Amino acid sequence: MTGAWTAAAVDPHDDGEPPDADEWVDVTVPGRPERFAGEDTVAYRLRFDDPRASDTQRTLLELRGLFARASIWMNGELLGEHDAYFVPARFEFDPAERNELVVECHAPQDAFGGVQTTDLLPEDAAVPGIWWDARVRVRPETFLDGMTVRPRIEDDGAVIEAAVTVDAAAKLDDRVTFSTRPEGFRGGGTMEQASVTAAAGERTTLTREIRVRDPSRWWPHDYGSQHRYTVRAKLGETSVSETTGLRTVEYGDDGLFVNGQRVSARGVNVLPSDDPATDVERAAAANANLVRAHAHVPPHDLHEACDDAGVLVWQDLPLTGDREYDVDRGEALATALADEYGHHPSVSLYGVHDDPRSPFAAPVSGGRVGRYRFRWRAWRTDYDHGSDDAVGDAFPADAPVIPVAGPPGTAPDAAHLYPGWKYGTATDAEWLLDRYPDLGDIVGEYGAGSLAFGGDATGGDDVPGFDADAHEMKVGDDDPEMSQSYQAATLKTVTETLRRRGTDVLAAFALRDTAPDAGMGVLAHDGSEKPGYEALTQSFEPVQAVLDSPPEAGSVGVTVVNDGPDAVEPTLAWTAGNAEGTEDVTVDAHDTVAAGTADVPRDAEAVELLLTLSDRTVFNAYRL
Numbered sequence: 001m002t003g004a005w006t007a008a009a010v011d012p013h014d015d016g017e018p019p020d021a022d023e024w025v026d027v028t029v030p031g032r033p034e035r036f037a038g039e040d041t042v043a044y045r046l047r048f049d050d051p052r053a054s055d056t057q058r059t060l061l062e063l064r065g066l067f068a069r070a071s072i073w074m075n076g077e078l079l080g081e082h083d084a085y086f087v088p089a090r091f092e093f094d095p096a097e098r099n100e101l102v103v104e105c106h107a108p109q110d111a112f113g114g115v116q117t118t119d120l121l122p123e124d125a126a127v128p129g130i131w132w133d134a135r136v137r138v139r140p141e142t143f144l145d146g147m148t149v150r151p152r153i154e155d156d157g158a159v160i161e162a163a164v165t166v167d168a169a170a171k172l173d174d175r176v177t178f179s180t181r182p183e184g185f186r187g188g189g190t191m192e193q194a195s196v197t198a199a200a201g202e203r204t205t206l207t208r209e210i211r212v213r214d215p216s217r218w219w220p221h222d223y224g225s226q227h228r229y230t231v232r233a234k235l236g237e238t239s240v241s242e243t244t245g246l247r248t249v250e251y252g253d254d255g256l257f258v259n260g261q262r263v264s265a266r267g268v269n270v271l272p273s274d275d276p277a278t279d280v281e282r283a284a285a286a287n288a289n290l291v292r293a294h295a296h297v298p299p300h301d302l303h304e305a306c307d308d309a310g311v312l313v314w315q316d317l318p319l320t321g322d323r324e325y326d327v328d329r330g331e332a333l334a335t336a337l338a339d340e341y342g343h344h345p346s347v348s349l350y351g352v353h354d355d356p357r358s359p360f361a362a363p364v365s366g367g368r369v370g371r372y373r374f375r376w377r378a379w380r381t382d383y384d385h386g387s388d389d390a391v392g393d394a395f396p397a398d399a400p401v402i403p404v405a406g407p408p409g410t411a412p413d414a415a416h417l418y419p420g421w422k423y424g425t426a427t428d429a430e431w432l433l434d435r436y437p438d439l440g441d442i443v444g445e446y447g448a449g450s451l452a453f454g455g456d457a458t459g460g461d462d463v464p465g466f467d468a469d470a471h472e473m474k475v476g477d478d479d480p481e482m483s484q485s486y487q488a489a490t491l492k493t494v495t496e497t498l499r500r501r502g503t504d505v506l507a508a509f510a511l512r513d514t515a516p517d518a519g520m521g522v523l524a525h526d527g528s529e530k531p532g533y534e535a536l537t538q539s540f541e542p543v544q545a546v547l548d549s550p551p552e553a554g555s556v557g558v559t560v561v562n563d564g565p566d567a568v569e570p571t572l573a574w575t576a577g578n579a580e581g582t583e584d585v586t587v588d589a590h591d592t593v594a595a596g597t598a599d600v601p602r603d604a605e606a607v608e609l610l611l612t613l614s615d616r617t618v619f620n621a622y623r624l
Helices: 276-285 300-309 327-341 367-380 386-392 428-435 468-474 480-500 531-539
Strands: 006-009 041-049 058-067 069-074 077-082 089-093 098-106 129-139 142-154 157-168 172-183 190-198 202-212 228-235 238-244 249-252 255-258 261-263 265-270 290-293 312-316 347-354 401-406 414-416 442-445 505-508 543-547 554-562 571-576 579-584 591-600 606-612 617-623
Touching: 041 129, 058 069, 058 077, 058 098, 069 089, 077 089, 098 129, 142 228, 142 238, 157 172, 157 190, 157 228, 157 238, 172 202, 190 202, 202 228, 249 347, 265 276, 265 312, 276 290, 276 300, 290 300, 290 505, 300 312, 327 347, 327 386, 347 386, 367 428, 386 401, 401 442, 428 480, 480 505, 480 531, 480 543, 480 554, 531 543, 531 617, 543 606, 543 617, 554 571, 554 606, 571 591, 579 591, 591 606
Parallel strands: 265 290, 265 505, 290 312, 312 347, 347 401, 401 414, 414 442, 442 505
Antiparallel strands: 006 041, 041 098, 058 089, 058 129, 069 077, 069 098, 142 157, 157 202, 172 190, 172 228, 228 238, 249 255, 255 261, 543 554, 554 591, 571 579, 571 606, 606 617
């Protein structure tokens, strides 16, 4: 869309008329204009010429990332309302020679604003606006309008169910051609036709089940190739397409399975970002095979990057905190989310409600007294899963659902565990899993925060996404180097404890700081690496040797963990000061094995582990 966008903060109204303002200021769309941070209602205006080349063409307005509830006017006429930012808003209109589009965006009025409306993010992250895209599309009199695909694997092969809408301005009696094509690999394509008839002015949806010959599946990157198929529908000179992949995902007592193959998922939480594809790249480079879209829905860029990289996506609804909500609304959003994003083969888990209670909002000290306090807070926390379970049932059966992800005490389906940050020490992860073994199956959050180099924050500053009280209790110093070293050590200890204990799915919190001065990320706000990034990269190696406890002088056990699909027979070599040793081990897929002990001298400064496999060597290190 050509032309200059302007915007203004306006008073909410419900008289059906477009808003007006004394002053409209220039803004960039798509975007989140910082000057409107904290405003409840912001109106956006664009004036543009008729985009058509002839009067027979039709015009469609498409807005993506329309946050959160919006009213849309064209030339003073109300085109419609929209209230789910992750679903495109589409409207047809009859253009004049000169046109005025006005979009009035309101802050969320229900519980489904997601993480953007919490103190994890700066206030300007929730500016009502057009976040992702805005365009006018010119179409012929009769055209295809959008396509949805839903793949299904059957005993004798695979089927892709495709649905396309035919919008006919004139009477239609024709055929739509459906085709499938492998993307980037050799395989069999298909082509078939379906008859379509429509009266003038009629919109009709045409569905077709397309059988895939000799189907090739999409796999996580540790397990195979990321095969995908593009489905295209063509009518006359118009066509639409969608790309999908074939895979199955199941979760049960024996773990997470993709295509019938057990997968150990190691990942990170990602928060809203201006460059989600780069975040996926950085996560994969840290040996993560999963990202959790934490209590928000990103644009398709993130999911497409995960499709490409073979990274699983844990996709949450935008629902977080101690909020009551309308279950019918939640079910409708769950259905809309699956319809819009379900074609991505990377989408492997859906989440409903994040952190419905906060028993550890104030940090708890360590030691015996701290454990008593922890147990008391967990015991007195009560939460009814009924609404979240009902919303979870609205998701399709082709991906597991996590109704509640939260702290101990909420009986979570996925646990948020913060030893070494919210309570106790990092080594208390062992005690937690012994005391509450059900918390160790799926862990949706863990970690610690840190200060950033070059920032203005101290341990007592109010920084979005950073618990200054926890930092003061656990670190007690405003030195960024000490703060980041503590974060790295905590992440390493908890990650390796969870892996030794056989956690099926784990996701550290978080990949990137949401503010320049401090945060929970292993990357700073500008993308630079903190020590925690390298620590996580080492601890996330699919096959890795880890210490059974933080190193100190004396004997410390060593365990080799294997998250890969095949058994391995590596040789372990360890060094600590002038001491060294070796051990040959055999580790089955998704198993662990004790690999002897490392005898650490009193004058050693570090313990280094080197694991030699048939195709590579893997390094791990611990400073005393």
